[in-house]
Amino acid sequence: MQTARNSGAGGKGLFKHVLLVFLSLVPFGVSTVVALTTWELLEALAPTSRLTVVVMSWIVAFAVATRGFWKAVEMMTPW
Amino acid sequence: MTAINPLVGIAASALTAFTSYFVAKYLSGKFATLGISGVDVHKPERPVTAEMGGLAVLFGLAVGSATFLVAAFPQDGTFLAFIAGASTAGLVGLVGVVDDLFDVKQRYKPFMIVAATIPLMLFLWSRGSVYIPVIGYVEVGLLYPLVAVPLAVTTSANFTNMLAGFNGLEAGMAVISLGTLALLSAATGYSTVAMLGVILTVAYFGFLVLNWYPARIFPGDTGTLTAGAAVAVIGLLSKLEFVAVVLSIPAAMDFTLKAFRKRPFGGRKLHGDAAVEPDGTLKPAEYPTLVHAFMKVSPIKERGLVLSILAMQALFALVATIVTLGFL
Numbered sequence: 033m034q035t036a037r038n039s040g041a042g043g044k045g046l047f048k049h050v051l052l053v054f055l056s057l058v059p060f061g062v063s064t065v066v067a068l069t070t071w072e073l074l075e076a077l078a079p080t081s082r083l084t085v086v087v088m089s090w091i092v093a094f095a096v097a098t099r100g101f102w103k104a105v106e107m108m109t110p111w
Numbered sequence: 112m113t114a115i116n117p118l119v120g121i122a123a124s125a126l127t128a129f130t131s132y133f134v135a136k137y138l139s140g141k142f143a144t145l146g147i148s149g150v151d152v153h154k155p156e157r158p159v160t161a162e163m164g165g166l167a168v169l170f171g172l173a174v175g176s177a178t179f180l181v182a183a184f185p186q187d188g189t190f191l192a193f194i195a196g197a198s199t200a201g202l203v204g205l206v207g208v209v210d211d212l213f214d215v216k217q218r219y220k221p222f223m224i225v226a227a228t229i230p231l232m233l234f235l236w237s238r239g240s241v242y243i244p245v246i247g248y249v250e251v252g253l254l255y256p257l258v259a260v261p262l263a264v265t266t267s268a269n270f271t272n273m274l275a276g277f278n279g280l281e282a283g284m285a286v287i288s289l290g291t292l293a294l295l296s297a298a299t300g301y302s303t304v305a306m307l308g309v310i311l312t313v314a315y316f317g318f319l320v321l322n323w324y325p326a327r328i329f330p331g332d333t334g335t336l337t338a339g340a341a342v343a344v345i346g347l348l349s350k351l352e353f354v355a356v357v358l359s360i361p362a363a364m365d366f367t368l369k370a371f372r373k374r375p376f377g378g379r380k381l382h383g384d385a386a387v388e389p390d391g392t393l394k395p396a397e398y399p400t401l402v403h404a405f406m407k408v409s410p411i412k413e414r415g416l417v418l419s420i421l422a423m424q425a426l427f428a429l430v431a432t433i434v435t436l437g438f439l
Contacts, residue, residue, distance in 0.1 A: 045409030098367040
């Protein structure tokens with residue numbers, strides 16, 4: 033017996049899963065841009081301190097953007 | 112750059128794959144009868160499946176490494192890089208064996224993994240800079256061997272250990288990550304390290320044949336910790352730290368979703384695992400993880416879920432490859 037789940041939802045479901053795969057690039061992209069900007073702004077600092085601050089900024093930006101990824105998942109959730 | 116005889120490379124890889132596959136096949140029957148097994152909770156019939164299959168990968172690594180070192184002992188000293196890398200990956204694998212058999216407390220595991228990185232720390236003692244594409248080389252002095260090396264191996268091993276629990280997921284991710292690192296190591300002139308990457312890739316591939324849906328054996332912590340450690344090891348040895356970081360992004364996202372909550376990492380204890388419907392569709396538990404994200408947006412079964420996460424891993428492998436080759 034055909035159900036709503038397997039009748040026509042398959043294509044849309046696949047689209048959402050593919051979309052999610054590409055959406056996962058966003059946290060990485062956002063955090064990398066933030067880290068590179070921080071690197072440029074901290075030219076006066078010693079290399080080790082500069083790198084430490086850059087790594088910290090990358091982690092914070094990544095965490096925030098990953099929360100954003102989850103918000104997007106909740107918006108895409110049908111129930 | 113050490114030129115490697117292709118026949119030696121092919122022989123070492125073939126022996127590794129055969130060893131890993133046949134040991135995994137033997138263990139899948141033996142461990143199930145010995146009670147070294149777990150319930151496959153993502154199938155409606157909940158079959159009992161052998162655990163600790165990562166041991167087959169370690170056997171494959173040992174046979175492949177021995178074959179390579181005996182048949183093509185590199186004359187320029189790069190064999191030390193190979194031995195340091197293989198030892199560290201192997202020792203982290205042994206930490207996984209201890210964890211699988213005796214269920215080591217979470218707080219002790221990082222220290223055991225740090226101890227396992229000593230061969231790599233010693234080999235990389237004189238390296239004091241890290242390479243980042245766009246930025247270039249950054250001097251960090253002794254922080255590299257003393258902090259960056261153990262931190263990278265421990266973090267990568269634990270990330271891989273957390274994004275796990277579905278047939279073919281851990282071994283599939285290991286094949287993609289280690290294969291990418293092997294390819295880029297060869298492209299950047301680290302052929303001996305690339306050979307270690309190839310051996311580890313085919314070791315996981317041989318195991319994956321039996322771990323793929325429906326799995327006859329699980330990797331256990333032995334397989335997951337080794338995979339994560341191996342990614343960090345190859346990345347550090349061939350100065351591809353950035354690539355190792357990019358390849359860890361899916362696992363890092365999963366970690367972040369679990370960590371930044373009111374009760375960090377408490378979701379599974381509070382809400383349990385994903386439920387399985389009679390037709391095999393997975394229903395997410397009510398807490399954020401990467402696998403639950405795929406289950407939430409649309410109905411998905413275990414096989415489709417694993418293919419989706421592997422596609423994500425392949426996408427990040429592609430990004431790492433383009434960035435690395437673009438900055439060569």
